[in-house]
Amino acid sequence: MSTTKRDITNLIHHAYTPPAGFDAPQQGVFKASTVYFPTxxxxxxxxxxxxxxxxxxxxxxxxxxxxxxxxxxxxxxxxxxxxxxxxxxxxxxxxxxxxxxxxxxxxxxxxxxxxxxxxxxxxxxxxxxxxxxxxxxxxxxxxxxxxxxxxxxxxxxxxxxxxxxxxxxxxxxxxxxxxxxxxxxxxxxxxxxxxxxxxxxxxxxxxxxxxxxxxxxxxxxxxxxxxxxxxxxxxxxxxxxxxxxxxxxxxxxxxxxxxxxxxxxxxxxSIDLRYRAHDQTARALAAWWQAQPQCVQLLHPAFAGSPGHSHWQALCERTPGSGLAAGLFSVMIDARYSQAQVDAFCDNLKFFRIGYSWGGPVSLVVPYDLASMRQSWPSHLKQGTLVRFSSGLESAHDLIHDLNQSAQAHLPVA
Incomplete structure (x- = not known):
């Protein structure tokens, strides 16, 4: 028997209402443009x-x-x-x-x-x-x-x-x-x-x-x-x-x-757990970069010498070791390396993907032309090519190995 118009009307205006009292870890998802009013x-x-x-x-x-x-x-x-x-x-x-x-x-x-x-x-x-x-x-x-x-x-x-x-x-x-x-x-x-x-x-x-x-x-x-x-x-x-x-x-x-x-x-x-994991990994990567001769300046608020570090301490680290600092940092690569070399270094990374944004599970890298972004070169920044890193949720050991292999190939130390 074919479906009648009354069947469709009944389908659209079906009288069943699920019982109240359902509860679960995740909230219900309510999708609506129209919202009904009783009167x-x-x-x-x-x-x-x-x-x-x-x-x-x-x-x-x-x-x-x-x-x-x-x-x-x-x-x-x-x-x-x-x-x-x-x-x-x-x-x-x-x-x-x-x-x-x-x-x-x-x-x-x-x-x-x-x-x-x-x-x-x-x-x-x-x-x-x-x-x-x-x-x-x-x-x-x-x-x-x-x-x-x-x-x-x-x-x-x-x-x-x-x-x-x-x-x-x-x-x-x-x-x-x-x-x-x-x-x-x-x-x-x-x-x-x-x-x-x-x-x-x-x-x-x-x-x-x-x-x-x-x-x-x-x-x-x-x-x-x-x-x-x-x-x-x-x-x-x-x-x-x-x-x-x-x-x-x-x-x-x-x-x-x-x-x-x-x-x-x-x-x-899970934001607190993830934020702390990003932070911990970023600090490990930043510490590695700080020891590399190709890096002339580390830009990470939790590291001494980074512009405004004392302000980060005062606001975020009211007791020693308590401060959080997210998973984002930048490094200034020595000006003796060309933009093409820095770009090749980024291209050759295996675990760091090239992409904007941050905060996700995958580590990211982006080289920036800072001079084009500022009216003049900031006096507190050394000359060079700025590269920004966002740590994901991968193993810090694997990420450091990735940085090292690409730096050896494209940012050789004389």
Whole structure:
């Protein structure tokens, strides 16, 4: 007998509802654009801004609400919005708090796409920008002016890994009445807490410590951990600021896929274990490089001599040996080696894959043309070719062997 229209209607409007009370280690995945309301009155009464109910898939589901709350717990924030990438998090902040005639300050070592955003779209909207020396609070102070509305910070800086005096810079912004936002992807809520920079927040979790206003995070990196998810977050503690960001987020139509949220939720319980493993391996690799004559400068915040090392110690290592430092570091290869030699060294690595991003199980390497990324060569960096490494979860012994074989072949010591 053929299927009738009534059969299809019954299929679509099937009366069965699974029993309540199911519980398991992983959260359920709720996929929705349309959200049902029992009555028109209920539809009109619902509110999505405070997460008290659901109105439309773009404004939140149980899956995304759960991820937002867990990320707040990780970083010490109170409110969170999810966006499709780390760069989308930076852009959402800028579009939510800046207006024509305003100015934003960025560190000279800022994540390249954030600079490009300032030079492109923000400039088109009548928003100016300046770059400041990330190792000089005095330079930051000199750049703040009546038009300054937002200061971006990175700890450490992109590629060259300078670690700023973050608490002092935050104090400076607070004293000047300027909003400060941190790209907290490297710290990930583990190396330090962006909303408790002095480690003295009240036990009840209420605000009271020195804190940034906004923490932006590329969940693509350590929260995901698999190199297979693009997502970002914007976390705050101030309800009025959060509402401003959330309304901008709504007007821009930003959302994340339920399965991507599920993937991050599945990875979060292991983030501390993975972060420490990346950190331990990176330090072993960095120590190997420090002993190599081809390396004229090691750029790793946890190593003495790296720019801003004392600031990392003060923020991340309040007791000796306690500090975390992620799995990212760079080395400056002696200028006597040509770019072609350095590129060949990278090409010849077996376990390090060439690719952007970091935080996944596979180790990565990228050589950078630092001169093209800065207005002038930083005085604290030696001349040479910068190569950035991201440690994966492979054996440190195998990775060091890989570095050694390729260095012998393409970076020979005279």
């Amino acid at each position: 028109v009155a209920n539809m009109r009464q619902r509110e999505w801004k405070d997460k008290s109910s659901y109105t439309y898939g773009l404004h939140g589901t149980p899956t995304t609400y759960t991820l937002e709350e867990r990320l707040c717990s990780l970083e010490g924030g109170a409110q969170c919005v999810l966006v499709p990438s780390g760069l989308a998090a930076l852009a959402t902040v800028a579009l939510a708090v800046l207006h024509s005639g305003d100015e934003v300050l960025l560190p000279a070592n800022a994540y390249g796409p954030n600079k490009a955003l300032a030079e492109g779209e923000l400039r088109h909207y009548g928003i100016s920008h300046q770059l400041y020396d990330p190792l000089s609070p005095q330079d930051l102070a000199s750049k703040i002016n009546p038009r300054t509305r937002l200061v971006w910070m990175e700890a450490p800086g992109s590629v060259s890994m300078e670690f700023p005096d973050l608490p002092e810079m935050v104090r400076l912004c607070k004293a000047r009445g300027v909003m400060c936002a941190l790209d907290n992807t490297w710290g990930s809520g583990l190396a330090f807490k962006p909303f408790d920079l002095l480690g003295d927040a009240p036990a009840d979790g209420e605000s009271g410590s020195l804190a940034v206003d906004i923490s932006a995070h590329a969940l693509t990196k350590y929260p995901s951990g698999g190199g297979d998810v693009l997502m970002g977050s914007v976390i705050t503690r101030n309800p009025a600021l959060h509402l401003k960001i959330k309304l901008c987020h709504m007007r821009l139509g930003l959302g994340v896929a339920a399965n991507d949220a599920e993937a991050v939720l599945r990875s979060l319980p």
